[in-house]
Amino acid sequence: MKHKTCIHVTSANDSTRREFISSVLHGVASCYDGEVKVCPEYELSGSHGKGPVDWVIKIGDTIIVVTEAKREDINQGVGQNAIQLQTSSQRNKKKRTYNEALREDVMYGIVSTGVDWVIIKLVTTGECNDNDNGNVEVLLSSRTPFTFPINESVFDKSLMLEKLKNLFGQIK
Incomplete structure (x- = not known):
């Protein structure tokens, strides 16, 4: 089935x-x-910042932070999302025991301009508190953003669904 975009x-x-x-x-x-x-507009608070993030996706106890980037600068959105993930990680580790907090923690983020989408994986190891961030590594799903084929005058719904499945399937 083909659909027209407005x-x-x-x-x-x-x-x-x-x-x-x-x-x-x-x-x-x-x-x-x-x-x-x-x-x-989910509220986060930590040593790196305080305030609402654009969206949070909740799957049980897992949260995925979603940031809308300006259309001309997705890289700025990636940086913003990484800080929001780190703030969220700090908040979550405060709720854990000392031994749990020393283990590797993985969080995911999504940055989008609407057309371009990037999945971020933030990995922290070691103690993470207000004074120490532990070891933080930010990984991107790919070197270039994932682009949805939505700016065509006509697009195929099944192609769009396949692209969405591939994008969100990167979060595990």
Whole structure:
């Protein structure tokens, strides 16, 4: 089945792109019968910052931080998301025992302009508290952003679903 798009997301304003990203996130979450929740403007607090993140995807006790990047600078969004992940990691480690906090911690983030999407994996090892970040490593899903084929005048829904499955399948 072919569908027509009404606006090119790359040339859209911030609120239109934000609405598109939100629709994608809620669409993916709806495939999991309530096991996955999307929370907009989720509040985080830690030594690296305080304030709302654009979205958090909750899967049980796991959270995935989602950041909307400006259309011309996804790299800035990657940096912002990495700091938000580190802040979230700090908050989560405060709830653990000392021995649990010393183990490797993996968190995932998503950065999107609406068209371009990047999956981030943040790995922290060692003690992470307000004064010490432990060892932090930020890994990207690929060297270039994953681009959805949505700015064509006509696109194939099955192709879009396959692309979404491949993108979100990187989070394990």
